[in-house]
Amino acid sequence: SQKIEQNSEALNIQEGKTATLTCNYTNYSPAYLQWYRQDPGRGPVFLLLIRENEKEKRKERLKVTFDTTLKQSLFHITASQPADSATYLCALAPAMSQAGTALIFGKGTTLSVSS
Amino acid sequence: DVKVTQSSRYLVKRTGEKVFLECVQDMDHENMFWYRQDPGLGLRLIYFSYDVKMKEKGDIPEGYSVSREKKERFSLILESASTNQTSMYLCASRRTGTSGRKNEQFFGPGTRLTVL
Numbered sequence: 001s002q003k004i005e006q007n008s009e010a011l012n013i014q015e016g017k018t019a020t021l022t023c024n025y026t027n028y029s030p031a032y033l034q035w036y037r038q039d040p041g042r043g044p045v046f047l048l049l050i051r052e053n054e055k056e057k058r059k060e061r062l063k064v065t066f067d068t069t070l071k072q073s074l075f076h077i078t079a080s081q082p083a084d085s086a087t088y089l090c091a092l093a094p095a096m097s098q099a100g101t102a103l104i105f106g107k108g109t110t111l112s113v114s115s
Numbered sequence: 116d117v118k119v120t121q122s123s124r125y126l127v128k129r130t131g132e133k134v135f136l137e138c139v140q141d142m143d144h145e146n147m148f149w150y151r152q153d154p155g156l157g158l159r160l161i162y163f164s165y166d167v168k169m170k171e172k173g174d175i176p177e178g179y180s181v182s183r184e185k186k187e188r189f190s191l192i193l194e195s196a197s198t199n200q201t202s203m204y205l206c207a208s209r210r211t212g213t214s215g216r217k218n219e220q221f222f223g224p225g226t227r228l229t230v231l
Contacts, residue, residue: 032218034218034219034220036220041225041227042224042225043119043205043207043222043223043224043225044158044205044220044222045222046219046220046221049218049219089157089158091220093218102146102148102160102163102171102173103209103220105157105158106157107155107156107157107158108157
């Protein structure tokens, strides 16, 4: 069966350290993979997208890698701050994503950054 | 500024009531989605629509129906609410496309529904 897994429900780190979140998938050949941030009681907000032919993408303190051989994406937050505390969701789009297809979301990893 | 709005942030209904959750987007997106989110279960897709009057079942459509009469509006209907439908309901929209940021999905603020 098709699965997308974020293998930590919760991650606790100290301020200033790098947070690394993992997203693994099986039985998909995704066209791209996305990462979202969700704060309590709010809807998810898009952060980054990485395509199947890209190895790495950066945006300010965020970095995403995508390894289609390992079927894995890593999401890094460098120099983490308490304000980075949130739940982070990965989502993938099946290959040839077009009208009539839905993103598949992982269950999320809740990151807590302590000062 | 792009926006997805949902008709209510909080809603309390009684078992057996018919419940309507409304979602409106102002981005002219073709695709719209309804999810429910429960602790430990993540986001689960109920229904989605890729065009006006078109709908597709998601992972958990039982007990729900949807309506999309206009491009900007997607309604979720609970025909006869039950206590196990107490949840956070999230609407989202997304443009049809195959590249770049065009595939970003925009979410509404959510409706916390409690069925007593």
